Amino acid sequence: MKPVCLIIGAGAGIGGHVGKRFARDGYHVVLCRRGNAQGLESLIAEIESDGGSADGRLLNIVEENAVEELVLDVEKNTGPIEVVVHNIGAQIGNRSLTDTPLKTFELGWRLSCFSLFRLAHAVLPIMAERGKGxxxxxSSTAARRGNAGQHSHAAAMGGRRMLCQSLNAEFAAQNIHVAHIVIDGAVDAPDTLGKMLGENAFDKLRQEKGNEDGLMLPSHIADTYFHIAQQHRSVWTHELDLRSFSDEAWWNHAVSVSF
Amino acid sequence: MKPVCLIIGAGAGIGGHVGKRFARDGYHVVLCRRGNAQGLESLIAEIESDGGSADGRLLNIVEENAVEELVLDVEKNTGPIEVVVHNIGAQIGNRSLTDTPLKTFELGWRLSCFSLFRLAHAVLPIMAERGKGxxxxxSSTAARRGNAGQHSHAAAMGGRRMLCQSLNAEFAAQNIHVAHIVIDGAVDAPDTLGKMLGENAFDKLRQEKGNEDGLMLPSHIADTYFHIAQQHRSVWTHELDLRSFSDEAWWNHAVSVSF
Amino acid sequence: MKPVCLIIGAGAGIGGHVGKRFARDGYHVVLCRRGNAQGLESLIAEIESDGGSADGRLLNIVEENAVEELVLDVEKNTGPIEVVVHNIGAQIGNRSLTDTPLKTFELGWRLSCFSLFRLAHAVLPIMAERGKGxxxxxSSTAARRGNAGQHSHAAAMGGRRMLCQSLNAEFAAQNIHVAHIVIDGAVDAPDTLGKMLGENAFDKLRQEKGNEDGLMLPSHIADTYFHIAQQHRSVWTHELDLRSFSDEAWWNHAVSVSF
Amino acid sequence: MKPVCLIIGAGAGIGGHVGKRFARDGYHVVLCRRGNAQGLESLIAEIESDGGSADGRLLNIVEENAVEELVLDVEKNTGPIEVVVHNIGAQIGNRSLTDTPLKTFELGWRLSCFSLFRLAHAVLPIMAERGKGxxxxxSSTAARRGNAGQHSHAAAMGGRRMLCQSLNAEFAAQNIHVAHIVIDGAVDAPDTLGKMLGENAFDKLRQEKGNEDGLMLPSHIADTYFHIAQQHRSVWTHELDLRSFSDEAWWNHAVSVSF
Incomplete structure (x- = not known):
């Protein structure tokens, strides 16, 4: 039986490519996304036509019991979850404080911080019981520094980063590897960045940065996800950044007199 | 008319001492805490007997509209808020993931992260309108690193730290100073640490560390709060730590072979 | 007898103003700088005319035994050093790797990192013997992040930051307070920034930022230095930033798609 | 012709294993170490008997022109350097400030910080000319936090970390990938940790941690070095940690009341 890789947030960007990568190397992947059943079917079909094995679910992660039942269902009906990928952001673009209603702030937290807690709460004890996982x-830049307009996103991401460290502190010795992967730039992902910016602005950005590989290519991001999942337990990575060669780091802006 | 300093979380520890310090130097302080009306009255009486000016409210910060109405009420009936102190933690001691119910995690976030967002949402636009504040x-150690058993607390604090950076990024240029003060050790505070540890354990800790000044003295913490609020706007501090001379930093544990 | 405050690097910017501040509050200050005897004399005269007490030395800090002999001399002939301020940068403007000769890199380290080690080596054991200091x-932004053109400066500053943490880890329990003060922007200092940028560029920058308080005012920086030196030992600050209200933080540049 | 991987610091630990890994996947490796010609010969022989290609040099990295001539020589006589690994630490165990002579502090810097600057100065412009590298x-834990007894090591490592960020800021856009790899625990390396602790203490540590994989296995560390060198340029990692599942993070010590 193939080991199972469960992906929460499997669209056409990082999540989908990570799914393809794990499927290519022998995992059965369970792909979950909120909507777009057709996109989900296409992804599964693509994986299967490459000789891989996958199934999928539509899932609203903020619904009560949604994550919890998913984990139990996969464990019972598909197989033991060896790798789980939490790939849910809550980026809403730049919004001033006044333009960020309380509901928006709360939803951002539910989507990207509380959902990880719920997922961990559901799956880590099962993995710990099995002795591995x-x-x-x-994650994103906002997990390491706030920014104007990022009140909701940065607060959710910053909380999640500390949660990852706490989970790692409790579970590493039980042979469970928690890795916090900082996507430190713009991803070539029409489903997320593309939709947020709008098609025209996204195309313009791709052209400016370089169509071929100016934005971060999710298929190559997937290579690093796979590598991390294969690291020997004596040499685990807990946090790393990924950023394009063409991008300045966020801490290197060109202010003339800041040394 | 005296400038107003509003303190959310004014018990016998940091909050109360910060209140006394600002009152001593000419502020009218509005002291808010969740319960213990008698403690609140004593604090007000103590401030008044020292020649200061204060009033108080009992307030459950997680209740809908509680913060929002408080801010409007103080602005209308007491005076323009010049300084606001958010002094709400959600430390519940060390709890494993399994022993941290979803409700607990959510409450931790409501108490210490969402409450700051709500407070900022209510008060910063008013301050911005006036052109200062x-x-x-x-904050606490957990805002900068997770730890086993700190899932709820670290996630709330880490989110709040990024929120502070985001607020600062939006509001500094509008002459509003946001400072994130990392209390990096145990405070000599019977109301919070004392209650959490229990009286005996707290007394034992005080004796071990040194009764006189082994734990962090909240009256002296208040001196630094006051200094920060008085900094000239060309030289604002946005983040600092406070830790006792007798305490090892959290990153300096005595593992023999970690360099 | 007045307590002694020794300042290494006392020009017309931070060092000189810190000297004036400590003199105003009762310290005898010993002002050291590399050259400009006249500037040094003026500073001493200004302090004395304000009723303070000061003397000065010209000192090349990279010379063998210079720091070591200074400390011994002050201790013997002036009085016990209670506060010592290390205020030596090695900013040389932005230089590409190729334009940074090995000698320049080494000199940057000697000036701003090795000099602190030597100073600490000379004075901390004496303070530890006395049981306080x-x-x-x-410090500067470069202590926390590298940048293009800052090879020499960032390497020296980054090393110095870790040295401060190491000194604090060894000496805090001996009642010696080490604080690393991150000057996170441009200081209104004609002696250093002014000379590096040139008079015209410096004037232009001052005008752009706001002549009155657009750049960081060293007299107000001095207030925070003084506060830190007076903190009660149960609540010491070990690291803090100082940045103008008008300045964006270095991590908040306006890249359109970096979240 | 095989691409060349130059390794500065190729003993029986990380350096040697990284050499074997790159040789196994088609690189010609040039192995440099300070002494032990026999160990170097054995390593080359082992690589060759596995079908790989390697040669070696004895090299004292602090000697004038040593690094500079090495780079030119390899470029001229062996082939274009595609990957260069800087694997030189300067850990000397825990030494108090008083027990760290100025010479020791300076040597630590020469070995582990200045040597990287010299290496970068010699090789990066050549790589930039070719358009890749x-x-x-x-690196080590000490690059991110100082500690009692680590004055020399932490200062050198902290400086080096900022240097890596500066190099990356200048050279990433020229298609040169600089990665700072934080070895965040004890490595199962008899040549370095073994010698520093002494044979008995090292054996005891290995037994305590678990002989099989309690310490970090350098052969597996090498897998991650190799992965990073193969990352697509749109998704480069610039900093990551590696730590054993069995190790607590350095920021998670068991102080009972530090939250």
């Missing part, structure tokens, strides 16, 4: 968390 | 946030 | 270190 | 730097 891997939890890969897609 | 100060927001001091009491 | 304070070491304040002026 | 990779520089992997072995």
């Amino acid at each position: 891997t939890l890969l968390v897609t | 100060t927001l001091l946030v009491t | 304070t070491l304040l270190v002026t | 990779t520089l992997l730097v072995t």
Whole structure:
């Protein structure tokens, strides 16, 4: 039986490519996304036509019991979850404090911080019982520094980063690997960044940065996710950044007199 | 008319001492805490007997509209808020993931992260309108690193730290000073640490560390809060730590072979 | 007898103003700088005319035994050093790797990192013997992040930051307070920034930022140095930033798609 | 012709294993170490008997022109350097400030910080000319936090970390990948940790941690070095940690009341 890789947030960007990568190397992947049943079917079909094995679910992660039942269902009907990928952001673009209603702030937290807690709460004890497991968390720049307009996103991401460290502190010795992967730039992902920016702005950005590989290519991001999941337990990575060669780091802006 | 300093979380520890310090130097302080009306009355009486000016409210910060109405009420009936101190933690001691119910995790976030967002949402636009203001946030070690058993607390604190950076990024240029004050050790506070540890354990800790000044003295913490609120706007501090001379930093544990 | 405050690097910017501040509050200050005897005399005269007490030395800090002999001499002939301020940078403007000769890189380290080690080596054991003391270190943004063109400066500053943490880890329990003060922006200092940028560029920058308080005012920086030196030992600050209200933090540049 | 991987610091630990890994996947490796010609010969022989290609040099990295001539020589006589690994530490165990002579502090810097600057100065412009290259730097916990007794080591490592960020800021856009790899625990390396602790203490540590994989296995560390060198340029990692599942993070010590 193939080991199972469960992906929460499997669209056309990082999540989908991570799914393809794990499927290519022998995992059965369970792909979950909120909507777009057709996109989900296409992804599964693509994986299967490459000789891989996958199934999928539509799932609203903020619904009560949604994550909890998913984990139990996969464990019971598909197989033991070896790797779980949490790939849910809550980026809403730049919004001033006044333009960020309380509901928006709360939803951002439910989507990207509380959902990880719920997922961990459901799956880590099962993994600990089995004596092994891997939890890969897609994160972003905002987990390491706030920014104007990022009140909701940065607060959710910053909380999640500390949660990852806490989970690792409790579970590493039980042979469970938690990795916090900081996506430190713009991903070439039409489903997320593309939708947020709008098609025209996204195309313009791709052209400016370089169509071929100016934005971060999710298929190559997937290579690093896979590598991390295969690391020997004596040399686990708990946090790393990924950023394009063409991108300045966020801490290197060109202010003339800041040394 | 005296400038107003509003303190959310004014018990016998940091909050109360910060209140006394600002009252001593000419502020009218509005002291808010969840319960213990008698303690609140004593604090007000103590401030008044020292020649200061204060009033108080009992307030459950997680209740809908509680913070929002408080801010409007103080602005209308007491005076323009010049300094606001957010002094709400959600430390519940060390709890394993399994022993941290979803409700607990959510409450921790409501108490210490969402409450700051709500407070900022209510008060910063008013301050921005006036062209000045100060927001001091009491934080803790957990805002900078997770730890086993700190899932709820670290996630709330880590989120709040990024929120402070985001607020600062939006509001500094509008002459509003946001400072994130990392209390990096145990405070000599019977109301919070004392209650959490229990009286005996707290007394034992005080004796071990040194009764006189082994734990962090909240009256002296208040001196630094006051200094930060008085900094000239060309030289604002946005983050600092406070830790006792007798305490090892959290990153300096005595593992023999970790370099 | 007045307590002694020794300042290494006392020009017309932070060092000189810190000297004036400590003199105003009762310290005898010993002002050291590399050259400009006239500037040094003026500073002493200004302090004395304000009723303070000061003397000065010209000192090349990279010379063998210079720091070591200074400390012994002050201790013997002036009085016990209570506070020592290390205020030596090695900013040389932005230089590409190729334009940074090995000698330049080494000199940057000698000036701003090795000099602190030598100073600490000379003075901290004496303070430890007496059971108290304070070491304040002026640092900069480059201590926390590298940048293109800052090879020499960032390497020296980053090393110095870790040295401060190491000194604190060894000496805090001996009642010696080491604080690392991150000057996170441009200081209104004609002696250092002014000379590096050139008079015209410096004037232009001052005008752009706001002549009155657009750049960081060293007289107000001095207030925070003084506060830190007076903190009660149960609540010491070990690291803090100082940045103007008008300045964006270095991590908040306006890249459109970095979240 | 095989691509060349140059390794500065190729003993029986990380350096040697990284050499074997790159040789196994088609690189010609140039192995440099300070002494032990026999160990170097054995390593080359082992690589060759596995079908790989390697040669070696004895090299004292602090000698004038040593690094500079090495780079030119390899470029001229062996082939274009595609990957260079800087694997030089300067850990001397825990030494108090008083027990750390100025010479020791300076040597630590020469070995582990200045040597990287010299290496980068010699090789990066050549790589930039060719339009590609990779520089992997072995780092340690001390690059991110100082500690009692680590004055020399932490200052050198902290400086080096900022240097890596500066190099990356200048050279990433020129298609040169600089990665700072934080070895965040004890490595199962008889040549370095073994010699520093002494044979008995090292054996005892291995037994305590678990002989099989309680310490970090350098052969597996090498897998991650290799992965990083193969990352697509749109998704480079610039900093990551590696730590054993059995190790607590350095920020998670068991102080009962530090939250």
